[in-house]
Amino acid sequence: MHNLWMRLKDDFQLSIITLVGLCALIGISPYIVYRLLEGSLLVGIVDAFMVGSTALAVLYAWRTGNTLRPGQFLAIVYSAGACLVTIKLGVNGLFWFYTLILFNFFVVPPLQSAMATLSALFIICIYGYLNPDVVFESHYQMTSFFVTSLIASFFAAVFAYRGRRQREQLIELAALDPLTRVGNRRAMDTELDIAFAEHHRDETRYGLLVLDLDRFKDVNDRYGHKAGDQILIDFTRIIRENCRQSDRFFRMGGEEFVLLLPKLSREGLETAANQLRSRVAEQLKSPGGSVTVSIGGSMLNHHSSVEAWMHEADLCLYQAKDAGRNKHVICPLSDIESHHQSTPKQARRH
Structure with a gap:
């Protein structure tokens, strides 16, 4: 009832x-x-x-x-x-x-x-x-x-x-996120649930990219939140211009975004992550110079839940940050169940 x-x-x-x-x-x-x-x-x-x-x-x-x-x-x-x-x-x-x-x-x-x-x-x-x-x-x-x-x-x-x-x-x-006009956290949760259900019902392939702007807090502290907001808007535009119409883009919070990519292979996800990272490094500017992005990705496979899928992509993002930023790391298909212990998420930001 x-x-x-x-x-x-x-x-x-x-x-x-x-x-x-x-x-x-x-x-x-x-x-x-x-x-x-x-x-x-x-x-x-x-x-x-x-x-x-x-x-x-x-x-x-x-x-x-x-x-x-x-x-x-x-x-x-x-x-x-x-x-x-x-x-x-x-x-x-x-x-x-x-x-x-x-x-x-x-x-x-x-x-x-x-x-x-x-x-x-x-x-x-x-x-x-x-x-x-x-x-x-x-x-x-x-x-x-x-x-x-x-x-x-x-x-x-x-x-x-x-x-x-x-x-x-x-x-x-x-x-919608009011600043960037992309999907917000609520919309993201709904779309990820739909993707998870479609994958297990029809074996539709889905890739997930978690994107986090590097040293974004420094830009906010040095040039103000207005400059930071403009960077987020420009970043959203760059990603939209360089992804497919079928891809769904969300702002998860702060400077962290999620891109859901349907019907592609792991190699395609790797190519997409590399292309997006390069485009951002070339085109995204702040008053102090270029702004880069770190990306972690994972293919939906035998994950037990959406949270496990997101957790795996988040671990890859941590590895990209730890490797020096302006990097992308895509989880190998063989490693889907291997990363269940992670460093706290707050420790890897910026």
């Missing part, structure tokens, strides 16, 4: 889909019985189809984590259902259209929700215009319904768009 609650808290779209499912079950199910007892067989069948479709969509969203497709499916089902119910029940069916507006704009992207909602609105109004007194009592009533639906759709679209943008910004802030 705790895991279910956490998923609902962390995934807004999933929570909306689930809430819609509960509302459909509680709000529409009684109408199925009422319509059938009343003799409105078609409307009862439509209501039952909507409830069943909602249940399937919610189940799909929970099982796959994909909320976009269920939302699109339900937007189509509900829009078609609103049209059929309105055509069959007349003015009494129009009240459900405002619920449809809210659902569409909060579950699917703005353009798609606008297309589904406006399509349903035009179908209802065209049918009402061609069949006087079936849906609307007068053209004035139809015009009022059309205008109020457009206004409601406009406000729903504005609020849904703003809410979607704010959620995207919050997600971005939660996953």
Whole structure:
């Protein structure tokens, strides 16, 4: 139960889909019985189809984590259902259209929700215009319904768009380092867990590089933190310019960074580390001259955990620092289980 609650808290779209499912079950199910007892067989069948479709969509969203497709499916089902119910029940069916507006704009992207909602609105109004007194009592009533639906759709679209943008910004802030705009420690932990799972499931090869700027504290102490921040920004740019689009770059903290490289061999990891170290030495400058980087690396192999993998790369970084800095050390594949005792991490910095 705790895991279910956490998923609902962390995934807004999933929570909306689930809430819609509960509302459909509680709000529409009684109408199925009422319509059938009343003799409105078609409307009862439509209501039952909507409830069943909602249940399937919610189940799909929970099982796959994909909320976009269920939302699109339900937007189509509900829009078609609103049209059929309105055509069959007349003015009494129009009240459900405002619920449809809210659902569409909060579950699917703005353009798609606008297309589904406006399509349903035009179908209802065209049918009402061609069949006087079936849906609307007068053209004035139809015009009022059309205008109020457009206004409601406009406000729903504005609020849904703003809410979607704010959620995207919050997600971005939660996953990015504010200074360098690369992934932060939280994003790194997530990506490393994914890589570890993919490796053990599909044997996808992953390499890991831990990069630490040499004597960075001296730069901060001598030239100030503003100069230090600029070095970190420039360093990030250099790394991004010299790695693949599929590589993921993170700032672990301070002047220490992590680069995750998928689908390459140990030789490829060695080449990447050497190239990055050389580019940094050539291009990264401080007010006092060049700034270098030390790099430790490890291929994901038979490690027992992400922490063991990271620990091994960190040990290699210590060796690079101990060898005189501006070096890179990649752990040999045969040494994966050989370094389980390490010098404390704080002892090797700078």
